[in-house]
Amino acid sequence: MEITTKTIILAVVSVIIIAMILSGVFYLLKNSKQIITNNNSNPLARLGVVSNSPTPTVSSESDSLPATNNQTTQISANTKTYQGRNFTLKYPQKWGILTCSDSENLEFDPYHSNDLKNYVCDRAVKPITILVGNGDLNCLGETVKIGNNTVIRSKTETANWLKNRWCVNKNGISLDITNRINSQSIIGTGKDDFFSEIETIIKSL
Numbered sequence: 001m002e003i004t005t006k007t008i009i010l011a012v013v014s015v016i017i018i019a020m021i022l023s024g025v026f027y028l029l030k031n032s033k034q035i036i037t038n039n040n041s042n043p044l045a046r047l048g049v050v051s052n053s054p055t056p057t058v059s060s061e062s063d064s065l066p067a068t069n070n071q072t073t074q075i076s077a078n079t080k081t082y083q084g085r086n087f088t089l090k091y092p093q094k095w096g097i098l099t100c101s102d103s104e105n106l107e108f109d110p111y112h113s114n115d116l117k118n119y120v121c122d123r124a125v126k127p128i129t130i131l132v133g134n135g136d137l138n139c140l141g142e143t144v145k146i147g148n149n150t151v152i153r154s155k156t157e158t159a160n161w162l163k164n165r166w167c168v169n170k171n172g173i174s175l176d177i178t179n180r181i182n183s184q185s186i187i188g189t190g191k192d193d194f195f196s197e198i199e200t201i202i203k204s205l
Helices: 005-041 195-203
Strands: 058-061 079-084 087-092 096-100 106-109 116-119 128-134 142-146 149-157 162-170 173-181
Touching (some): 142 195, 149 195, 162 195, 173 195
Parallel strands (some): 096 116
Antiparallel strands (some): 079 087, 096 106, 106 128, 128 173, 142 149, 149 162
């Protein structure tokens, strides 16, 4: 039985096609394994990257604030102090703080005490955010006195969430403070309203 040229060509082509299919399957399996490994190693990868650069000072303290407006404001015995540029504030010991590596902004986590330093911030991930800027803020709302600070306070409510906001101008620095409340565990929100705790923090400025 003679082997024709046509049969030889057909056999060679078949071998090439089978080799290409096997190579493709091997490549896909290898890449899918790498993707799964990368996703499991860092679940926050899509939110930002933590780098190692110097951060403002955060320290624990146990003291009370001086009198403001002829009233003594007692901060909880267990507080931590955050030292920013031209301002200092005290916040509860049980809260965690998030500082940004690409700005002076910071966030508070009232539910966990773990700190996250030098986070590359591209969106809010905690329920309480402080945007730090230069100059004065022009905010809408009622003007109130909190401690020694003149504050513009407002509340925005929609079908899905509630936002309390405080605008403070202090020593040439502007602080835009928001607390976002939502019961659906949306990122950047919390299920509880921390209105009174935030006003106590503002008193400590």
